[in-house]
Amino acid sequence: MKIKFYSTGGTIDKIYFDQKSTYQVGEARVEEILKEANVSFDYECDSILRKDSLDLTDADRQTLYETIRSDPHERIVITHGTDTMDKTAQKLQSIRNKVIVLTGAMQPAKFRSSDAEFNVGFAVAAVQSLPHGVYMAMNGQIFHPDKVRKNVEHNRFEAL
Amino acid sequence: MKIKFYSTGGTIDKIYFDQKSTYQVGEARVEEILKEANVSFDYECDSILRKDSLDLTDADRQTLYETIRSDPHERIVITHGTDTMDKTAQKLQSIRNKVIVLTGAMQPAKFRSSDAEFNVGFAVAAVQSLPHGVYMAMNGQIFHPDKVRKNVEHNRFEAL
Amino acid sequence: MKIKFYSTGGTIDKIYFDQKSTYQVGEARVEEILKEANVSFDYECDSILRKDSLDLTDADRQTLYETIRSDPHERIVITHGTDTMDKTAQKLQSIRNKVIVLTGAMQPAKFRSSDAEFNVGFAVAAVQSLPHGVYMAMNGQIFHPDKVRKNVEHNRFEAL
């Protein structure tokens, strides 16, 4: 059972540029997380976007939609910023015959303490076991794209 | 859906005591990993053993078996040393009406780079979705207790 | 020989707020670094400012100057943002009878990989051994406030 990973940016990939005294989206971290976990399933990683999810445009979502729809793999994990993860997930819902799981992180994977590794592990198990459909995997739960909101104050996702 | 976590020791909980220039099994790390991931499902953590899994005795496994069998929760994750994880899993296989997932780590959770967080995340998704039974969750895969071996050279589990 | 630590913010103390998808200056990290290193000399920590050093005003520098001048300790380490560390150091140069060492970090101390711990260790040794005066301790070197520049491209300080 092969899994395809797409990264689109977001907090999980944020790095710190001292030159600008700011955070920016860096290279995708998901492959490093998979290596660190020494996973033994078959997989492939691609980076399609490198943006804070607040900056994703309708055109970006269209590109992502077309890429995923035409991808030959049945099981796909997408790392994505948390602010508009639900919007992207909704856009993908018309894709048939695939299990698509979106995940991300509230703290950059480069931090000593981050939810990135847990979330990727959780998403990998979810994409292997769930029926066809589009899901969001955050905070140790599976959410449906139409029935979730990000609780900014408590820094987590909640079912509606 | 509440999840009960039991820790039994193993590499995931290993710490380093400079006083003795040696490692020892420390306090259970699973609760800290769940907090770091800011999980929002209901859970409870107990520590039953604090041993290298090579040191687990038949009496230890009997204690663990009785504790799990009489535990009221349906979904249980056990963190365990990797060397005899399959032996403990086999011992638990006669327990009915529960989903039991054993996981652990090849590198201590205290390390900068460890598979512990990924594995716990993976186990949490697995325990939520799998049917009743006993499973081992390592290296991004689900293994059946009777059909797995630890490949010591490549430092990972493989299906038989 | 007691050492007094003042923190003023800067990259060393940066944290990431997912709520705003942005970094901010968080609580001072220097005390945690000293505890992690299990230092056995006598010390005291105070936080006077919590700002990116690009945002420090002349009034902020005046406050810092007066605080340091009236501080009873002979040996003082200041953690500071790197962009205007030289400007603050120049402002403090008229203070007599003290060893004052400014340090900071190019990567937040919260990162898995950061220069913060090395730099604080370096600054602590420097403040113990240098004669009275004001110094900057970065990239494993001691710089004089009038003879240093930050090489933004190479992300390090250089002597003029």
Next chain:
Amino acid sequence: MKIKFYSTGGTIDKIYFDQKSTYQVGEARVEEILKEANVSFDYECDSILRKDSLDLTDADRQTLYETIRSDPHERIVITHGTDTMDKTAQKLQSIRNKVIVLTGAMQPAKFRSSDAEFNVGFAVAAVQSLPHGVYMAMNGQIFHPDKVRKNVEHNRFEAL
């Protein structure tokens, strides 16, 4: 001012081998620490021994002594296990015209939380500023090889 680093093993270089469920001395970490700190002084690293310092023999110390004595650099930092650091330092005391600073760590550099980076930073500043002689740099203090003991209970060095 060039600095020569020699690594001899010890806790600072300990890694965890799951294959043997044990810690072992791995490759020297000091060079990685210097890179992480982006130091700009000139340096060179060599590994002469890879042992727990309790396992160092008189012959090992003789080798180390001869290597250091014939090394052309004036300023030398040695990373060393903490249990017999004083014994090695005493052996080196007859070497003339050099500043030699021994340091190490109570927690492996591979840990998320370790004193290794602080100690190396401290040793680097010390070796740049101290007069000729042999010193131990631990817990934020400089110790003389004849006037120090490791307080095992409090996990730190103390002056006698």
